[in-house]
Every structure is written in structure tokens, then in C-alpha cells.
Amino acid sequence: MRLGPVPPVREVIPVETHPVLEALADPARLRLFARLVLGERVENAPRAQLVPLLHAGLVRRDGDGTLRARPSAFRTPGGDTPARLPAWVPPHLAGHFREGRLSSVPAKQRVRAELLTRLAEAEFEPGRAYGEDEVSETLARYGADPSALRRYCVEYGVLTRERDGSGYRLGEAGERAARLAAVA
Numbered sequence: 001m002r003l004g005p006v007p008p009v010r011e012v013i014p015v016e017t018h019p020v021l022e023a024l025a026d027p028a029r030l031r032l033f034a035r036l037v038l039g040e041r042v043e044n045a046p047r048a049q050l051v052p053l054l055h056a057g058l059v060r061r062d063g064d065g066t067l068r069a070r071p072s073a074f075r076t077p078g079g080d081t082p083a084r085l086p087a088w089v090p091p092h093l094a095g096h097f098r099e100g101r102l103s104s105v106p107a108k109q110r111v112r113a114e115l116l117t118r119l120a121e122a123e124f125e126p127g128r129a130y131g132e133d134e135v136s137e138t139l140a141r142y143g144a145d146p147s148a149l150r151r152y153c154v155e156y157g158v159l160t161r162e163r164d165g166s167g168y169r170l171g172e173a174g175e176r177a178a179r180l181a182a183v184a
Contacts, residue, residue, distance in 0.1 A: 023056035
């Protein structure tokens with residue numbers, strides 16, 4: 001028996017998926033997003049479904065806690081319009097962001113403290129108490145690991161955690177930065 005020529009092996013090129021597509025790959029998350037797109041009021045959505053949608057920018061939570069779909073998140077996958085850096089990010093911190101999200105946490109303590117302080121100053125109001133879920137959802141918009149960001153914020157005094165774990169407030173470092181920003 002004679003064998004023919006061996007076909008060439010095709011090279012497999014890994015494809016980087018976009019967070020929007022990853023978030024919608026799960027049927028339960030897709031159903032939740034569809035309900036929100038249709039204007040349905042959704043309360044008590046399972047965290048495992050909600051956090052990836054928040055992280056991908058598909059859903060946002062209004063000040064009153066209402067969840068809203070953000071179909072504008074679909075504009076980024078094609079790469080037509082690059083994601084912008086948040087307004088609070090100065091040029092020397094821009095290297096830690098990719099597609100508008102935090103891609104690395106600075107190794108230098110001083111730079112890490114500055115980044116966390118600026119983030120907290122931009123997202124949290126002085127004197128207001130925030131629940132853990134609310135803090136995690138806010139931080140999920142910036143990084144893939146909101147728990148680590150939350151721990152760093154507490155560690156650096158940017159956020160303070162109530163003794164009983166019931167909530168978080170802008171810490172002394174964050175309040176000081178907010179006051180300085182208000183004066184400038």
C-alpha cells in the first residue's frame with residue numbers, strides 16, 4: 001500500500017477573545033443581559049451572572065441600584081474605536097491600562113498608592129458607606145480581580161472597612177485626595 005503526500009500541518013493561532021464575547025458565552029448571563037435589554041427590572045441577579053456582565057461593560061448599576069443594559073459595549077470589539085483611558089488616569093499611569101482597563105498593578109508602592117488613590121477619588125464619595133458588592137462592582141469596571149483591588153485599597157488606606165465587614169468608606173488617603181482635587 002502506497003501512501004500519498006502528507007498534507008502540511010496547519011498552524012493554530014490563538015485568538016484573543018473580547019470580554020464582551022466571553023461574558024455572553026454563558027447562556028445564563030446571555031439571558032440576564034437579554035432581560036435587561038428588553039427593559040425588564042431585574043433584582044437580586046446571581047453574582048456569578050452579574051459580575052462578568054459588569055466587568056465587560058455590558059451592564060451598569062445606576063445610583064439607585066437599578067441595573068441597565070449598555071449595548072454601546074458592542075462598539076469596541078471590532079476595534080473601530082479604541083477604549084479610552086478613564087479621565088482620572090494621568091499619562092505616567094497610562095502604561096498600566098489596556099483597552100481602558102487596568103492590565104497591571106504597579107509594583108512600586110508609591111505608584112500603586114497613587115493609582116488606587118486616584119481611582120477611589122474618582123469613584124467613591126467622601127462620607128458615604130458602600131456595601132462590598134457595590135465596591136466590587138465598581139472596581140470590576142477597572143480590573144479583572146476586583147477582590148484584589150479592594151484589598152489593596154484597604155491596605156493602602158484609600159478605603160476603610162467597617163469592623164464587622166458590613167461596608168466600606170473612602171479612607172483618610174482617599175478623602176485627602178478628594179479634598180485636594182476640590183480645591184484645585
